[in-house]
Amino acid sequence: MDLSLLQHLAAGNTWGAIRPELALGCLALGLLVLDLLFPKRAGGLVACVSLAGQLAVLADVLCHFHSVWLNQDTFNGLLHPSLAGQAMRVFLLLSSILVVLLARVTLAKHPAPRIEFYHIVLVVTAALMLLVQSNHFVMLFLALETVTVGFYILVSYFRTSTASLEAGLKYLILGALSSALLLFGIAILYGVAGNPFLPGHSADAMRYAELAQFLTLNPHNFLASVGIVLVLAGVAFKVGAFPFQIWIPDVYQGAPTPVTAFLAVASKGAGFAVLLGLVLRAFPSYGWLVTPVITAMAVATILFGNLAALTQHNVKRLIGLSGVSHAGFLLLGVAAAPYAPLAVGAIYFYLLAYLIASFTVFGVMAHLAGPEDSDQELEHYAGLAKDHPFLGAVLAIGLGSLAGIPPLAGFMGKFFVFVAAYQAGMHGALVVAIAGVVVSIYYYFGWIKAAYFEAWKAPAAGSVPVPTPVGKLFGLVLGVLALGSIVLGFYPGPLGHWLQW
Amino acid sequence: MGQFLFSVFACLTVVCAAGVVVCKNVVNAAMCLLLSLLGVAALFVRLDAFLLAFLLLLVYAGAVVALFLFIIMLLDTRGQQAPQARRGLTVAPRIAAAALVVAGLASLFVKGRLATPAVGTVPALGASLKLHAYLLFTTYLLPVEIISFLLLIAMLGVIVLSKREGEHSGYGN
Structure with a gap:
């Protein structure tokens, strides 16, 4: 064995570059040890430990935002840390912290095990953080599979509820199908790029850079096009873009509320980071194929999401389908990304605004949910603003931001994405998107109307679950989130500047 | 032979x-x-x-x-009798499968033999177990570690989802 070669290769494994992910993995293992050592008291302790640990990791990422590994390949080119990757790390950590906070509220109402939930959330977050930095298809697929397996468990976590089990089964089957599509696409790309008869063939075409080089030299290869479309389809499944959105309503309704939030925000956000990486770094020379496919998907997704959400009465289904329309707006940004320099920053800003607004709404939903988590109807919100003015106000701000009402952050996010789409010359798609925004205002305001103006409709006490009283910590978090929506709307400056890459 | x-x-x-x-x-x-x-x-x-x-x-x-x-x-x-699928449902995949086989054979006849690359143009790669093992513990060490976490949460998930009611230690409250 050649020792010097071994040393050289081992030097490629720059473990310091993934310190936050390693810390999350160790924290997850630590939770299991905690359960082993203190089986009686671990239930309450574990959420606090997980929360404190994640806050420490978040502080670490923020302190070392411009880390030394930025823009150079680590782990022999498997990962590519970048400023966008750092921003996504912060985004994913914020969402996992908020998911843990939501879980404390929701799990208190259900006889389900605790430690495993927090453990899986931590592992999934670490995998998502690796996923958004991946620079290699092996890395992409494995990180994605770890995330998906984690979500199979989390979605069916309340296994005494039939809705949760049904959601888990649907997610399992459709998730496996989408993984198969993705894997098939990767295999085709690897196979065609390894063909020694084609110019620029490579023995390691799993690497984005080598694949991009091969694709530049073979600009209209049929097999490569099939592979690219299959890979895009696999990722589109995960973000819930049309025509791969069929699993969304049932899974979002059946999954426990914190898991729905995790799926809606973290999983979708990471999906878009992956999509951006693929479009900009792996397939840049196939714009003739990628741009029309993603634009068509964006238009169809916006139309489907908004029209299907109009008729929903269950708030979890409503937020799921409205999430589909948000995926459409984000896809518009992805389609514009190769042509408009503003688009990448706009997508990250949109994602942040979406995170803040979504968790505001999910926070209210977690408090209003009864013992059956999937049964959260619009009628349960009747008279909310009168009985619980704080929850009502926070809900209105969150929904307003999701709808894109001017002074709030959601409006600025949509505005930036639309400007980017305009710069890229996608005028037709822009008209559809603006029509979609108008439609979305209808159903978001239907929800606000239920909370504010339908006090007379409030059913007799006992027929509707009583909201859990809002704890001090959670009240503070909800207040900060609502304030964040307002402040970012009025003054997006620092972040908008920050995201100019 | x-x-x-x-x-x-x-x-x-x-x-x-x-x-x-x-x-x-x-x-x-x-x-x-x-x-x-x-x-x-x-x-x-x-x-x-x-x-x-x-x-x-x-x-x-x-x-x-x-x-x-x-x-x-x-x-x-x-x-048990296999449930009878609707007629249209079974016909469509049959036609698709037959078409695929025909297309495969046709491509073989039209294009003839697959071109054989000259000896030496194809790099001899990755056939040996030793090289694979070597790569797994050097270049692809991180993915191997990720798989260990994947298996861990899969195992935990099976335990959580299949354990009988009331046996959980970490119920809280």
């Missing part, structure tokens, strides 16, 4: 693959799948791809088909 062995294993693979589709009895279909995989593994051995051949045998023939058989035996479908 080589040509003869190739023909034998290729026939075994194709005939057994057809058997998987045609067999009415699910146990027989699963056994056909096993034989078909054996044929493919033998073809890989003939190509000097020993690792691939053994992985196919261990993972697919050994684990996946065994799992299929296990589930079939568990469900015990003997003596």
Whole structure:
């Protein structure tokens, strides 16, 4: 064995570059040890430990935002840390912290095990953080599979509820199908790029850079096009873009509320980071194929999401389908990304605004949910603003931001994405998107109307679950989130500047 | 001799693959799948791809088909009539499958033999187990570590989802 070669290769494994992910993995293992050592008291302790640990990791990422590994390949080119990757790390950590906070509220109402939930959330977050930095298809697929397996468990976590089990089964089957599509696409790309008869063939075409080089030299290869479309389809499944959105309503309704939030925000956000990486770094020379496919998907997704959400009465289904329309707006940004320099920053800003607004709404939903988590109807919100003015106000701000009402952050996010789409010359798609925004205002305001103006409709006490009283910590978090929506709307400056890459 | 062995294993693979589709009895279909995989593994051995051949045998023939058989035996479908699918549903896949076979054969006849690259133009890569193992513990160390976490949460998930009510230690409250 050649020792010097071994040393050289081992030097490629720059473990310091993934310190936050390693810390999350160790924290997850630590939770299991905690359960082993203190089986009686671990239930309450574990959420606090997980929360404190994640806050420490978040502080670490923020302190070392411009880390030394930025823009150079680590782990022999498997990962590519970048400023966008750092921003996504912060985004994913914020969402996992908020998911843990939501879980404390929701799990208190259900006889389900605790430690495993927090453990899986931590592992999934670490995998998502690796996923958004991946620079290699092996890395992409494995990180994605770890995330998906984690979500199979989390979605069916309340296994005494039939809705949760049904959601888990649907997610399992459709998730496996989408993984198969993705894997098939990767295999085709690897196979065609390894063909020694084609110019620029490579023995390691799993690497984005080598694949991009091969694709530049073979600009209209049929097999490569099939592979690219299959890979895009696999990722589109995960973000819930049309025509791969069929699993969304049932899974979002059946999954426990914190898991729905995790799926809606973290999983979708990471999906878009992956999509951006693929479009900009792996397939840049196939714009003739990628741009029309993603634009068509964006238009169809916006139309489907908004029209299907109009008729929903269950708030979890409503937020799921409205999430589909948000995926459409984000896809518009992805389609514009190769042509408009503003688009990448706009997508990250949109994602942040979406995170803040979504968790505001999910926070209210977690408090209003009864013992059956999937049964959260619009009628349960009747008279909310009168009985619980704080929850009502926070809900209105969150929904307003999701709808894109001017002074709030959601409006600025949509505005930036639309400007980017305009710069890229996608005028037709822009008209559809603006029509979609108008439609979305209808159903978001239907929800606000239920909370504010339908006090007379409030059913007799006992027929509707009583909201859990809002704890001090959670009240503070909800207040900060609502304030964040307002402040970012009025003054997006620092972040908008920050995201100019 | 080589040509003869190739023909034998290729026939075994194709005939057994057809058997998987045609067999009415699910146990027989699963056994056909096993034989078909054996044929493919033998073809890989003939190509000097020993690792691939053994992985196919261990993972697919050994684990996946065994799992299929296990589930079939568990469900015990003997003596039950397979539910009649709607006519249109069975016709469409038949036409699609036939079209695929015809297209494959046609492409073979139109394009003729596959072009054979000159010796030396194809880099001899990755056939040996040693090289694979070496890569797994150097270049691809991080993915291997990720898989360990994947297996850990999968195991935890099975325990959480299948444990009987009231046995959980961490219920809280």
